[in-house]
Amino acid sequence: MRRERTRKRAGSVILFLLLVMVIALGFLFGAAYYRTQEAEKAELRSTLEKSNMELALRRMTEEQRAARLKAAEAEEAEADAQRLALKNSFLERDREELLQLVNPWNMLPEDYQPHLTEIGDGMLFDERAAGALRHMLEDAQKEGVIAVPISGYRTREYQQGLFDDKVLRVRANGFEGDAALEEAAKEVAVPGTSEHELGLAMDILDVNNPNLDWTQEWAPAQRWLMEHCSEYGFILRFPNGTEEETGIIYEPWHYRYVGLSAAKEITEAGVTLEAYLNRKEG
Numbered sequence: 001m002r003r004e005r006t007r008k009r010a011g012s013v014i015l016f017l018l019l020v021m022v023i024a025l026g027f028l029f030g031a032a033y034y035r036t037q038e039a040e041k042a043e044l045r046s047t048l049e050k051s052n053m054e055l056a057l058r059r060m061t062e063e064q065r066a067a068r069l070k071a072a073e074a075e076e077a078e079a080d081a082q083r084l085a086l087k088n089s090f091l092e093r094d095r096e097e098l099l100q101l102v103n104p105w106n107m108l109p110e111d112y113q114p115h116l117t118e119i120g121d122g123m124l125f126d127e128r129a130a131g132a133l134r135h136m137l138e139d140a141q142k143e144g145v146i147a148v149p150i151s152g153y154r155t156r157e158y159q160q161g162l163f164d165d166k167v168l169r170v171r172a173n174g175f176e177g178d179a180a181l182e183e184a185a186k187e188v189a190v191p192g193t194s195e196h197e198l199g200l201a202m203d204i205l206d207v208n209n210p211n212l213d214w215t216q217e218w219a220p221a222q223r224w225l226m227e228h229c230s231e232y233g234f235i236l237r238f239p240n241g242t243e244e245e246t247g248i249i250y251e252p253w254h255y256r257y258v259g260l261s262a263a264k265e266i267t268e269a270g271v272t273l274e275a276y277l278n279r280k281e282g
């Protein structure tokens with residue numbers, strides 16, 4: 001009987017222990033499962049957060065890029081406006097300068113800045129007129145006329161030298177004092193009153209006539225130039241019979257660039273630059 005009871009008790013103890021083990025294992029597995037779930041959730045959360053952050057970052061860079069693009073566009077528009085204003089001011093200045101009157105009564109302004117470019121043979125000419133001059137001479141040549149440019153821009157010092165030489169020659173012919181200066185000034189402009197100091201005037205000779213005198217008038221180059229120069233923006237600056245207006249003798253070799261529209265108007269009206277400017281002012 002006693003042994004029977006002992007066996008029963010032992011059986012209960014074992015059963016109890018087994019039960020405890022099962023419960024403990026259950027807890028362990030449950031806890032592990034719970035931990036795994038939590039870890040997965042956390043991972044999911046962090047992935048979501050990361051992708052949200054990336055999205056936000058991308059959206060921000062897109063916004064920044066758009067903003068940068070907009071700023072660049074505004075900057076460019078501003079630069080365009082500035083360029084246009086500058087171009088207009090240049091055009092306005094050009095219009096005035098290309099019609100600048102220089103004669104015995106109108107000295108070249110002290111602050112005048114010529115816009116010069118090299119045109120070959122050591123000559124300088126206004127860069128805004130150099131292309132027109134080249135075209136004119138090339139077109140003449142195409143029609144068998146050889147016109148040779150011999151004197152473009154002159155510095156004040158060079159003009160002074162020319163004038164002084166002329167005075168010496170006039171004195172050799174018997175003129176004295178102020179009379180010599182006056183006589184010289186009829187043919188060589190007093191320094192400061194020569195269009196050559198503007199850089200817009202060119203003396204052009206016929207290839208077969210090297211003389212700077214009235215015989216140029218009948219030379220083929222002058223016939224061609226007198227007929228066509230206005231098509232290139234030039235005028236014959238000192239036409240025959242205008243000495244009173246221009247203060248300079250007839251010079252069938254001296255061409256002045258005034259721009260295309262003014263050259264056409266002056267030529268069509270058959271007037272001097274002086275008369276043309278007077279008419280414009282009046």
Ligand SMILES: [Zn+2]
Pocket residue numbers: 196201202203253254255
């Ligand atoms: Zn000249």
